[in-house]
Amino acid sequence: MRRSPWATLVVLALAQFMVVLDVTIVNVALPDIQADLAFTPDNLQWVISAYTLVFGGFLLLGGRAADLLGRRRLFVAGLALFGVTSLVGGLAQSQEVLIGVRALQGLGGALLSPAALSILTVTFAHGRERNIALGIWGGLAGLGGTLGVIAGGVLVDSAGWEWVFFVNVPIAAALVLVTPAIISESRVRTGGPRTFDAAGAVLATGGVLALIYGVIRAEPLGWSAGEVVGSLVAAVVLLAAFIVVERRSAAPLVPMRLFRSRGLSTATAALALNGAAFLAMFFLTAIFLQQVRGLSALETGLQFLPMGIAAIVAAVGASQLVARVGTRPVMFVGAGISVAGLWLLSQVDARGDYATDLLPGLILFGVGIMAVGTAAQIAAVADVRHDEAGAASGVVSSGYQVGGALGLAIITTLSTSHVTDLVSSGTAPAQALVEGFHRGLLVAAVFAGVNLVIALASPQLTPDAEQLAEAVAV
Incomplete structure (x- = not known):
């Protein structure tokens, strides 16, 4: 049939x-x-x-x-x-x-x-x-x-x-x-x-999990605490073992030869930073809007909606721009727009007007992060062999997810510790939450800003129609 x-x-x-x-x-x-x-x-x-x-x-x-x-x-x-x-x-x-x-x-x-x-x-x-x-x-x-x-x-x-x-x-x-x-x-x-190389998957996930756990526990315990040091050492050991396993495996999950491609290497780093900035911004802003501004969950969702629409429009526009001017300029400009959006959001207070305070930053961030993401996804598959395009897409998708989890841990830990310090020094809890929100978004802006450097280090690639379609699916 x-x-x-x-x-x-x-x-x-x-x-x-x-x-x-x-x-x-x-x-x-x-x-x-x-x-x-x-x-x-x-x-x-x-x-x-x-x-x-x-x-x-x-x-x-x-x-x-x-x-x-x-x-x-x-x-x-x-x-x-x-x-x-x-x-x-x-x-x-x-x-x-x-x-x-x-x-x-x-x-x-x-x-x-x-x-x-x-x-x-x-x-x-x-x-x-x-x-x-x-x-x-x-x-x-x-x-x-x-x-x-x-x-x-x-x-x-x-x-x-x-x-x-x-x-x-x-x-x-x-x-x-x-x-x-x-x-x-x-x-x-x-x-x-x-x-299947299950050992590679377990080692990689375990290593990143240990790293994230160490970062989170550093806030209440201090960086010199045995639990924190032990977790970070375990992360290094597990990730090093992962590299050794992948180099020796006859059928590795991540063929190390793929990273000889400058396009794939820079794209993976760019998407990891994109994931970190996006997840942290979404996490912090959702809490800020409800716990500081007192919005309902539905009102919060509606305030995020223009960012999503801007991102969809930016994805279409960025793919067309990449076909004309190449990946590097689109990635660089997108990184700059992302930083601008996060900086604007970091200036928002508890009572500012949505249309003039929040909306511009949300729209700019949605446009910028999607421009970086689209250009990076295209660069990842543009200069690898066609039969390895699927593996390359898998690498950058994993990089985005893992980078997001690690970045979220770092940014929220720094934000939370700042709130705790302010409250202990006598700052009102509501104002401390605002300041913690600002700190977290500024750190996210630093992550997004590193993509300016990565964009300059990335190759200038102009994809064909099939590479554009593959990138859309990642």
């Missing part, structure tokens, strides 16, 4: 839409989650970081497993895990359960997302049809992030924070049921043993 490729695209795009939606929809619910489950400011970031860290750490392993075990099989397994953990997350009654569930939810995303992209590329023939499919895929993913802030606000205000998790359950269940009838199974046929 011949299956419709466009029906396949609908299923795949809905799944990716759900995964992307989950990032922003949860951010809007953070203040309610914090109040209900008694999260400390330090621990609250793990609601986001546990998901992004495991998602990024196991993304490459998920892609490898899908190619070898069966793309549809891993896609359905990821959907099922994502749906079940969403249900348990909505029922969570403690911090530990919610953080653990978010980590498993990230694993579900790491299984289904690369499997979905692989299915898409083998379903549509090389050329115009595949480019259209990749464009729809990337566009719906971007729309998911934008609609998440509104959907999150509506659900939190009308039904409670639990529903930002429950909403995934019927979508995942429906997709699990229809997938076998719509999507054909496919896998890579190999003559030799099937090697």
Whole structure:
């Protein structure tokens, strides 16, 4: 029986839409989650970081497993895990359960997302049809992030924070049921043993997890504390072991030869910094708007909406500009716009007008971060071999997720410690929260500003139409 490729695209795009939606929809619910489950400011970031860290750490392993075990099989397994953990997350009654569930939810995303992209590329023939499919895929993913802030606000205000998790359950269940009838199974046929390099994925994720934990614990304990030093040493050892394993593996998750490409190396660094700035800005601003300005979750989502629209428009414009002027100028200008947006946001106080104080910074940040992201994604695949483009896309996607988790840890730790110091010295708590918000955004601006240097170090690349389509799908 011949299956419709466009029906396949609908299923795949809905799944990716759900995964992307989950990032922003949860951010809007953070203040309610914090109040209900008694999260400390330090621990609250793990609601986001546990998901992004495991998602990024196991993304490459998920892609490898899908190619070898069966793309549809891993896609359905990821959907099922994502749906079940969403249900348990909505029922969570403690911090530990919610953080653990978010980590498993990230694993579900790491299984289904690369499997979905692989299915898409083998379903549509090389050329115009595949480019259209990749464009729809990337566009719906971007729309998911934008609609998440509104959907999150509506659900939190009308039904409670639990529903930002429950909403995934019927979508995942429906997709699990229809997938076998719509999507054909496919896998890579190999003559030799099937090697997954699970050790590489575990070492990389464990190393970054230890690094983040050390950074977070440094705020209450001090950098010289045994727990902090031990965690940071463990991070160095685990990440060094990861490099050794990847160099010796016959089928590494991350082929080290890819980093001989200056485009890939600089793109990975740029996207990691982009992830750090974006997750920290979203996290801090969502809390600021609700706890300092007293907005509801829905009002918070609506105030974020122009940034999402600006980002979608910027993605289209940036890809067209890259085709004309190349990657480096777009990345450089985008980094500058991101810094300007964050600086403007860092000047906002508790009572300023939205249209004149918040809106310009949000729009500039949305435009700038998407310009950097689009140019970097294109640069990552523009000068690697065509048969390694998928691996290159996986590397930069992982870099974005892991960089986001690490950056969020650093920025929120510095912000929280500043609030604690101000309160202990006699500053009113409300004003201390404002000052902590400003400190965090200024640190995020420093992260974004490093991309100015990275842009200058990156190669000047002008992609073809297929490379543009591949970049949209990352």
